């Protein structure tokens with residue numbers, strides 16, 4: 001043994017080579033934490049002190065090679081000064097360079113995921129062999145930073161600036177065949193041949209058949225591009241990437257700039273440029289929020305996994321109702337491998353549901369994500385039916401019939417008589433209390449909410465709603481099924497609107513209020529889209545459906561009359577009276593026409609202004625900031641209330657639900673992170689300044705106390 005640490009070890013092999021194996025004790029994956037980097041320094045020093053080593057093999061004893069740096073350390077470390085961060089990265093550069101400069105050939109056997117710092121680690125060696133199943137990539141820009149341990153320097157020199165930009169700006173995980181084609185790795189082999197091939201390569205290099213020294217020179221020299229080529233590659237890429245990333249995500253373009261600036265320099269100089277850009281990006285709010293998002297996501301996943309472990313997976317599912325949602329649920333279940341019965345009372349509805357699933361699968365085939373054969377198999381997992389004939393062995397049912405409490409209660413009771421005693425029953429209701437729906441059931445403990453978002457195949461969130469009598473088994477089985485479907489489940493407690501709609505409707509309330517004070521709905525949409533929402537509130541209401549929104553709003557108003565009830569006629573009522581239901585009948589705030597692909601395209605409808613006019617109570621001058629405040633404050637306050645009322649357990653889950661459920665701007669991290677960023681005190685002051693607008697803007701006592709004590713939602 002040449003070196004033994006907690007994250008890695010170095011052993012002498014019988015043929016004169018040494019092997020450095022990453023195997024982080026007590027963890028399922030290898031991460032390059034601060035401690036692991038320190039050990040790596042010691043290990044390299046130990047290797048350098050050995051006189052007779054002929055070659056070095058880097059390997060991993062885990063399923064993944066190295067998943068990256070330890071992101072849980074980021075908030076702490078990035079809190080240091082920019083100079084500190086530059087220096088920190090320069091130290092890692094020196095260490096990685098010392099591996100690159102070892103006086104003998106080096107090779108990495110990439111057995112699994114090699115991401116971020118893990119990918120940068122493998123770029124230091126002369127050769128790389130990759131298992132067929134492994135993936136490699138630099139996802140740093142997704143966290144608002146750029147690769148900081150040499151990725152921006154070595155990768156373009158290895159695979160060309162254009163390819164490297166694609167990997168780095170896109171943050172993609174790349175498959176072995178793509179990596180081979182670009183020259184990121186030298187060979188791709190089956191897992192069981194990996195080590196042998198890597199050692200063969202070392203032997204070839206040692207025998208002088210492979211010029212390992214020439215390989216490292218390429219990585220250390222300036223990039224081989226003439227001025228015109230460089231201009232073409234970098235300037236085109238910057239324009240394209242800036243357009244794709246949007247103004248709120250600066251890291252991808254900054255990465256390109258760092259690559260470009262370092263292109264004409266030798267290794268060390270280029271690394272200096274990289275370190276400076278890295279440090280600058282690590283200090284941005286966007287990075288802080290995206291790292292927070294990653295950590296929140298981990299927490300949400302961990303909680304779901306804990307539930308998953310308590311139950312058996314759903315082998316056979318069922319959905320009642322083959323409408324928009326039922327059809328979507330059937331497609332999603334089948335596409336992820338769980339057979340599902342789809343029951344409706346109307347044959348036409350079944351046909352429509354199947355047609356929709358067919359269309360979605362066909363798109364997968366078109367995009368080469370699925371073969372025609374796989375599509376046939378997946379489709380056969382959906383069993384349309386008009387009867388309860390085969391429900392005796394169904395493990396879990398999702399009820400997705402019309403949103404009417406009487407119909408739902410009757411359907412649920414009928415269903416309960418058809419399924420096994422321990423079968424789980426869930427409802428996809430968007431507004432009706434789960435506790436009240438359970439009242440008609442003999443086994444309310446087996447029942448809970450399973451709230452999907454539209455369109456089911458695209459929206460990642462599933463709210464799992466715990467009614468008063470729902471058992472933990474019912475919750476666990478529902479969480480597990482949502483995971484089986486590839487969704488992100490978040491468990492919440494029952495209340496009108498649950499978490500997401502309860503928070504969304506005060507936001508709409510803010511919007512209606514704005515219009516009543518003379519704001520132009522198109523301007524509000526533009527301001528909120530610029531703020532980062534995928535669509536502004538008027539457009540979103542059109543997509544949700546103005547009838548659906550009105551109905552849900554009434555449920556909310558009944559549940560929270562003190563804040564949400566309005567006795568007068570609102571713009572929402574007017575739109576409904578005029579039969580403007582939104583996208584579903586091509587007319588809402590906007591009009592909808594079909595574009596060339598047959599998708600609805602929104603166009604301006606001047607007559608909307610005439611409709612709204614009688615509802616305008618006064619005309620105020622409103623700045624963009626006023627609009628943002630009046631939209632965001634009610635949403636944030638309702639999120640605070642949900643947390644205080646125990647509807648959602650943690651700030652992390654609340655924020656993730658809003659990001660996954662309604663497209664809250666991810667780079668802002670969620671409603672509670674948004675309050676933290678502003679400072680609780682400043683937020684309370686802002687809300688107080690809007691208090692005259694009504695109770696939607698009322699600050700809770702607890703939040704006021706937090707402001708006084710200088711507390712935050714996130715530590």
Ligand SMILES: NC(=O)c1ccc[n+]([C@@H]2O[C@H](COP(=O)([O-])OP(=O)(O)OC[C@H]3O[C@@H](n4cnc5c(N)ncnc54)[C@H](O)[C@@H]3O)[C@@H](O)[C@H]2O)c1
Pocket residue numbers: 320321322323324325326343344345346349399400401402403404407411428429430431451452453454
């Ligand atoms: N559409 C959305 O955006 C959305 C989002 C989240 C949740 N939801 C909820 O999902 C549920 C379904 O909504 P949808 O938009 O799919 O409605 P939909 O009108 O498109 O579909 C309802 C289907 O249920 C069928 N049905 C009625 N009674 C039935 C019965 N007794 N047995 C079996 N099938 C029956 C109807 O024939 C119809 O096909 C509602 O509770 C709704 O609130 C909808």
